[in-house]
Amino acid sequence: MSSQVLxxxxxxxxxxxxxxxxMLPLMRQLRYPTTPSVLKEHLSMLDNHPLFCNLVAELDGNVVGTTFLKLYQTHDMKKPVTQITAMVVDEEHRGTGIGKRxxxxAETWCKQHGSSQMYLSTGDRNMDAKTFYEHLGFICTGYRLSKTLS
Known part of the structure; x- marks a missing residue:
């Protein structure tokens, strides 16, 4: 008698x-402060929006990863580019290929929307994320400068 492993x-x-x-536990792993009502409102705004996409990875019906994408184009760009504004895989499922998938x-969505490039920012202390993205072909270039407006 053979047994099947699913x-x-x-x-x-x-x-x-x-x-x-x-998605709430994933946002907390990213240390993004949010509440169920705020997250629901943000997800509702993304529904069918032509410049935004939010993908989820679902393992046996449970959300275990997500990425948020923002497409934009400025006057000096021939093609739009896509920013990964957030990406996280549940801590218990990291290293299993879910982030790669x-x-x-995300790349498929970008290409379908005419995007010529994907980019993102990671915290300077998150070397695991930097290594992950570089392993998948991302190149670290330059510095990000910002200014808080009051």
Missing amino acids: APTLVIRTSCSDDVNG LLRE
């Missing part, structure tokens, strides 16, 4: 406002 099913899909409860789907 592998977990990973699905990458566009998020919806019903994903709030699954999320980025592949």
Whole structure:
């Protein structure tokens, strides 16, 4: 008698406002302060917006990763570029390929929307994230400068 071992099913899909409860723990892992109502409002605003995309990675029906994308183009660009404004895989599932799959789907969305490049910022103390992105072909260039306006 042979026994079957079922592998977990990973699905990458566009998020919806019903994903709030699954995404809240991920946002907290990123140290993004949010509440269920604020996150639901933000996800609702992203629904069918042509310049934004939020993907989730769902493992056996549970949200275990997410990435937020923002497409933009300025007067001096021939093609738009896409900023990854947030990306996280649940701590218990890191190193399993979920982040790589999320980025592949993100690249597909970017190409479908005419984007010529993806970019992001990571904290200077997050070397694991920097290594992850560089392993997937991202190149570290320059410095990010910012100014808080009061």
